Amino acid sequence: xxxxxQNNDSLTVKVAIAVPLSRxxxxxPHTELAAFKPGARVLVPFGRGSKVGVVTGTGPSTxxxxxxxxxxxxxxxxxxxxxxxxxxxxxxxxxxxxxxxxAFSAALPVLxxxxxxxxxxxxxxxxxxxxxxxLDQAALARAPVQSQLLQFIxxxxxxxxxxxxxxxxxxxxxPMKQLIAKGLVETTVAQFPLEKPLPLFALNDEQQAAADAIxxxxxxxxxxxxxxxxxxxxxxVYIDVARNVIASGQxxxxxxxxxxxxxxxxxxxxxxxxxRVEVLHSGLNDTERLLAWQAAxxxxxxxxxxxxxxxFTPMPRLGxxxxxxxxxxxxxxxxxxxxxxxxxAMVRARKLGIPIVLGxxxxxxxxxHNVSRGLLNLHKIEKRAGAARNPVMTLVDxxxxxxxxxxxxxxxxxxxxxxxxxxxVIVFINRRGYAPVLxxxxxxxxxxxxxxxxxxxxxxxxxxxxxxxxxxxxxxPNKCKACESDKLIHVGAGTERMDEFLTERFPxxxxxxxxxxxxxxxxxxxxxxxxxxxxxxxxxxxxQMLAKGHDFPNVTLVGIVDADRGLFGADFRAIEQMGQLxxxxxxxxxxxxxxxxxxxxxxxxEHPLLEKLLAQGYSEFSNYLLDERKETAWPPFVHVALLRAxxxxxxxxxxYLDEIRQMVGPVATDAVNVLGPAxxxxxxxxxxxxxxxxxxxxxxxxxxxxLSWLRPNLEQLSSSRKVRWSLDVDPHDML
Numbered sequence: 022x023x024x025x026x027q028n029n030d031s032l033t034v035k036v037a038i039a040v041p042l043s044r045x046x047x048x049x050p051h052t053e054l055a056a057f058k059p060g061a062r063v064l065v066p067f068g069r070g071s072k073v074g075v076v077t078g079t080g081p082s083t084x085x086x087x088x089x090x091x092x093x094x095x096x097x098x099x100x101x102x103x104x105x106x107x108x109x110x111x112x113x114x115x116x117x118x119x120x121x122x123x124a125f126s127a128a129l130p131v132l133x134x135x136x137x138x139x140x141x142x143x144x145x146x147x148x149x150x151x152x153x154x155x156l157d158q159a160a161l162a163r164a165p166v167q168s169q170l171l172q173f174i175x176x177x178x179x180x181x182x183x184x185x186x187x188x189x190x191x192x193x194x195x196p197m198k199q200l201i202a203k204g205l206v207e208t209t210v211a212q213f214p215l216e217k218p219l220p221l222f223a224l225n226d227e228q229q230a231a232a233d234a235i236x237x238x239x240x241x242x243x244x245x246x247x248x249x250x251x252x253x254x255x256x257x258v259y260i261d262v263a264r265n266v267i268a269s270g271q272x273x274x275x276x277x278x279x280x281x282x283x284x285x286x287x288x289x290x291x292x293x294x295x296x297r298v299e300v301l302h303s304g305l306n307d308t309e310r311l312l313a314w315q316a317a318x319x320x321x322x323x324x325x326x327x328x329x330x331x332x333f334t335p336m337p338r339l340g341x342x343x344x345x346x347x348x349x350x351x352x353x354x355x356x357x358x359x360x361x362x363x364x365x366a367m368v369r370a371r372k373l374g375i376p377i378v379l380g381x382x383x384x385x386x387x388x389x390h391n392v393s394r395g396l397l398n399l400h401k402i403e404k405r406a407g408a409a410r411n412p413v414m415t416l417v418d419x420x421x422x423x424x425x426x427x428x429x430x431x432x433x434x435x436x437x438x439x440x441x442x443x444x445x446v447i448v449f450i451n452r453r454g455y456a457p458v459l460x461x462x463x464x465x466x467x468x469x470x471x472x473x474x475x476x477x478x479x480x481x482x483x484x485x486x487x488x489x490x491x492x493x494x495x496x497x498p499n500k501c502k503a504c505e506s507d508k509l510i511h512v513g514a515g516t517e518r519m520d521e522f523l524t525e526r527f528p529x530x531x532x533x534x535x536x537x538x539x540x541x542x543x544x545x546x547x548x549x550x551x552x553x554x555x556x557x558x559x560x561x562x563x564x565q566m567l568a569k570g571h572d573f574p575n576v577t578l579v580g581i582v583d584a585d586r587g588l589f590g591a592d593f594r595a596i597e598q599m600g601q602l603x604x605x606x607x608x609x610x611x612x613x614x615x616x617x618x619x620x621x622x623x624x625x626x627e628h629p630l631l632e633k634l635l636a637q638g639y640s641e642f643s644n645y646l647l648d649e650r651k652e653t654a655w656p657p658f659v660h661v662a663l664l665r666a667x668x669x670x671x672x673x674x675x676x677y678l679d680e681i682r683q684m685v686g687p688v689a690t691d692a693v694n695v696l697g698p699a700x701x702x703x704x705x706x707x708x709x710x711x712x713x714x715x716x717x718x719x720x721x722x723x724x725x726x727x728l729s730w731l732r733p734n735l736e737q738l739s740s741s742r743k744v745r746w747s748l749d750v751d752p753h754d755m756l
Contacts, residue, residue, distance in 0.1 A: 033082040034092060036065055036074035039126035039134070043118070043732050046074070047082040049091045054079055057092075060100030060107045064093040064136050073136050075102065075125040077111070101133065101318075103335045109369055110333065116725070117750045118662075118732045119358045127358045128333035130311045146209055147197060149174045153205035167196040171205055222293075224261060228254055231400035232261040235376055238398075239265060239340065243376035244367060246347075246392055249402035250411065251382045251608020252572075256286065258402075259343050259378065260293045267296055267323045271340025275326045276362055278349035279566075280304045280546075286345075290324055301327030301334060329354060329362035332369065342370050347379035347388060348601055353753040361751055382608060383601035383639050386647055390657040412579070412610040412617035414635045419583075419622040426522040427514040432580045432620045433526070439578040440530055440559055444615065447561045448519060449568065449606045450582040453536050454478035455518045456511035459486060461501035463508050468498075472708040479511055480538070481518070491707035519562050519582075533558030535566050568605040579610040579619045588628060591702040592755050593655050596630060597646055604639050656751075660721050662728055663752045664714040665701070668744045675700065675712040677744045681735070682714060688730055692723035702756050709745070713755075 033047040034057045048065050050057060057063070061076045071093060082089065102110070106128065114124040126134055153171060161168035170193060200206040224232060231247055235258070238245075249255040263273045277286065280302040291298050299313040299322040316322040318335045325334055329352050344352070344363045352362045363379065370377035379388055379397070391397045405411060423430040427450070436446050456479040459468035468477045470488040477486040479497060487494040500507050511518070520534045533552055540546040546566070552558050556575050561567060587599020603621060610617025623631060634642040651658045664681065666674040678698035689695055694717045701711035718724035732748060735741050 031081060031086070032079050033086075033089060034063070034079055035077045036063055036092075037077050037122040037125045038065070038067060038072050038074040039120075039122045040067075041120050041123065042736055043120050045077050045121060047084055047089055049086065049089050051092045052095065056095055056098075058100045059104065060102035061098075062096040062101055062133065064096055066090045066093060071136055073134055074122065075107075075129075076100075077107070077121070096136075102128065103337065105369075105372065106333060106335045109365065109372070112368065113360050113365055114358075117358070117360050118725075118728045118748050119360070123358045124360075127330060127354075127360075130314045131307045132311045147174060147201075147206050148209060150204055150207050153200070156205060164196070164199070166193075167199055170196050171200055174206060222257055224257060225254070225404070227402040227404065228258050228261075231402065232258045234398065234400060235262045235378060236265055238376045239269070240374075241376070242371050242374045243398065244370065244396065245376070245378050245398040245400055246384060246388055247378050247380040247400050247402070248384055249380070249382060250405065251605065252405040253382070253402040254405075255345070255380045255382075255402065256289060258400075259345070259380070260290065262341060262376075262378070263290070263294060263324065263343075266341040267294060269340065271338045272317070272320065272322070272336045273324045273341045273343070274331065274334065274336060274339060274366075275324065275343045275345065276331060276352070276366055277326065277328060278346050278351035280328060287326055290326065294324065296323035297321060298324040298326060301325060301331040303328065329360075332362045332365050339369075339373060340375050342366050342375065342377040343380065344377070345380045348381045348383050348385040350598070350753045353751075355753070356747075359747070359749045359752075361753070364751070383604045384643070386597055386643060386650065387657040389643055390647065412607055412619045414607060414619045414621065416626045416631060416635055417620045417622045418624075418626045420624050425526075427519065427582055428522075428580065429620075429622055432622065435578055435618065435620065436527070436560075436580070440527060442577075443575075444577040445553075445556060445559050445561065445573060445575045447563070447567060447573070447576055447579045447606070447609055448523065448582065449563065449579065450514065450516055450519055451564050451586070451602070452478075452513070452515040452583075453489065453517070453538055453564060454487070454515035455481035455521075456513050456515060458512040459497065460510055460512050461504060461506050461508065462510050463506040464501060464504040466501055466503040467512075472705070474703050474705045478515065481511075481521075490703070514582075516562050516564060523560050523562065527560060530559040531557065532560045532562060535561060535563035537564070537566070540566070565602065567609065568602060571609065573609055575615075576609050577615050577617045579607055579617065581606055581619070581621045584621045584623045584631070585625050585628075588625060588630070593650075594754065597643075600630075600634050600639060600642050600646075603634060654717070654719075659717050659719050660724050661752060662716040662724060663749045663755065664716070664731075664746065665711065665749065666698075666713070666744045666746045667706070667709040667711040669709050671710045674710055674744050677740055677746070678712050678714045680740060681731075684734070684738075685727070685731065689727055690723050692720055693718045693727050715755075 032054055034050050035045045036048055037045050057076045057079060059076055059078050063074055063076055064071055065074050073096070110124050110128055111121060114121040149171065154175065158168055158172065161171065197206065201208065235243065235245060247255050247258060266273050287298060287300060297316065299316050301310060301313050305313065314334060317325045320337045325331060325336065327334065344366050347363050354360050367377060388397065392399045417429050417431055419429050425433065439446055458476045459479050468486055470477050470491065470493055472493050473488055473490045475488060475490050477488050479486055484497050485494050486497055501509060516534050516536045520532050524532045533549060535549050540549055550571060553561050553573050581603060584603060587595045607619040610619050621635065625631065630642065633645060650656065664678065666677050668674045675698050682695055682698060685695055696715040696717065698712045698714045701713055704710055716724060716727065728748065735746060
């Protein structure tokens with residue numbers, strides 16, 4: 022505690038800067054100390070240049086004042102980040118043992134991290150003036166575009182945005198300037214005219230019970246899991262609660278794992294709530310993202326829909342949080358500041374005293390464990406919304422001769438029948454490219470990546486081979502590099518090869534491929550999903566991008582190719598993720614009046630876990646896995662942190678972690694197990710050799726006590742400069 026008599030001249034400003042050090046930096050104020058409030062940005066000298074930092078507080082320094090530098094400029098008169106968000110970031114930095122400056126940086130839009138970035142102007146809209154209303158259109162006969170544009174604005178009955186004008190006529194900008202110069206149109210800050218909301222939908226009994234319970238929890242911390250099968254109408258429950266939250270003058274935050282889910286949810290929320298809804302995700306450019314963020318901060322946006330980083334968005338009247346598809350691994354940041362957005366959303370809701378709903382058809386085992394411990398209220402929806410019925414699920418043996426290009430004859434016959442009825446089919450194959458391996462038929466040499474312990478994937482249409490781990494690529498060779506034979510064969514199938522095969526096999530039907538390669542250009546994913554939803558394409562071939570939350574009402578058959586991969590994965594979550602993926606993909610079938618069918622192809626049709634999943638459902642499958650995790654002492658029954666290291670020379674990372682283990686030995690208590698070091702499951706990645714050290718404990722406190730000691734010691738250790746290392750608390754994968 023500071024001495025009340027202490028002179029303010031001896032106090033410094035504490036600044037968090039985005040560097041990989043677990044500390045804040047002391048600077049001398051360039052103006053009165055009271056101006057520097059936590060959450061405000063400052064420009065400070067750092068190294069040979071300048072950096073933008075965030076003020077975390079003021080206080081005395083242990084460094085001689087003569088050695089301290091002065092702050093260059095205070096960038097915000099009022100804190101940019103609210104006190105609530107500052108506390109959340111500091112808590113997250115401590116829990117994940119991540120540098121606080123990197124945590125603050127992750128919470129800010131890109132433009133606010135740059136010292137010279139100009140604040141973008143609020144978007145403008147255009148409305149007709151009284152003079153414009155009275156003008157005879159004949160007066161603009163010699164300027165037809167101006168005349169048409171003026172009539173468009175007049176017919177709109179309200180202000181129009183630049184985007185709407187661009188849709189009306191791509192040449193709109195110059196004619197608009199002329200209309201403004203003539204006093205016929207005037208600009209205003211963009212308005213968000215509210216459409217009349219859609220009538221309230223009728224919830225079924227299960228939906229209504231869930232909505233009532235959550236609505237009764239408004240105004241208090243009410244954490245719950247909405248465990249609803251695919252197609253059960255979880256979104257309608259979210260919207261029902263959101264209506265009440267918005268009616269009370271509060272805001273709603275919705276977190277999604279993928280930007281691909283945003284457009285569909287956005288249109289439903291806007292139509293149902295008739296309020297200003299903003300989105301925050303990586304598909305926006307920097308200006309669009311900042312404007313949406315500012316609308317949330319100002320309280321102008323009633324609903325914010327975003328991917329994981331949106332959890333840090335300041336919202337002054339936040340009253341309700343939704344985390345949809347809460348099981349999805351994309352909610353965990355895998356590099357830099359490695360936080361789990363779902364868990365931070367829970368922390369935020371608890372601190373604010375507001376309800377939070379985690380929604381999923383396949384909840385994470387951690388979430389189900391928290392339900393069993395009484396930490397989450399459970400609301401189940403076990404029947405599909407409306408007239409939709411659960412699909413019929415079947416295991417199909419894909420061994421033997423009755424397989425054509427990876428698809429069983431039984432599935433191909435079912436496809437023919439479904440397509441003849443004018444319905445759609447999804448073929449799910451979680452492998453991009455044409456073939457996963459190029460192999461020499463004479464000597465057996467495979468197309469391995471020079472930088473990774475992995476094969477290169479054949480992308481035939483672009484005549485390239487690519488490593489999906491490090492991004493390396495090369496032309497497809499004509500000869501084997503080992504024996505120079507020209508007998509090179511494609512082993513296995515990916516989405517590209519499946520697309521080619523099905524186009525030939527079912528002529529007259531449009532095949533649409535949806536994967537990272539086919540949707541890499543901006544707007545392509547939305548265009549592909551629209552083609553799928555409208556029935557423009559009859560056969561949909563894709564990866565996980567097809568599995569998550571999309572509603573294709575005319576899909577009545579789903580085929581899952583090679584469902585076995587998760588049964589033998591190196592990661593302890595592999596089987597859980599396999600089950601979630603199968604259920605999620607299966608959920609795309611029969612979401613309207615027509616009943617769907619799902620065929621799961623497997624080379625292990627007698628495997629007890631696959632049989633349990635299809636016969637008894639995800640609930641029994643997850644209960645079995647929880648019992649197994651408890652017996653084997655894996656999360657969620659223990660708490661885990663993973664120290665990863667990598668270096669170019671072989672053995673360096675492993676020796677480094679061995680040194681860390683020796684260093685930790687005298688400090689670690691019996692409550693923390695230290696396992697390793699061990700080679701990573703894929704030891705060589707992007708030309709660097711990787712190893713890892715695992716920390717496990719049945720209690721959080723001793724584990725975090727050890728990590729709090731370890732992190733600063735790692736930063737000071739001279740051998741840490743010879744490797745790249747990272748500390749991952751609650752890792753989602755062990756690869």
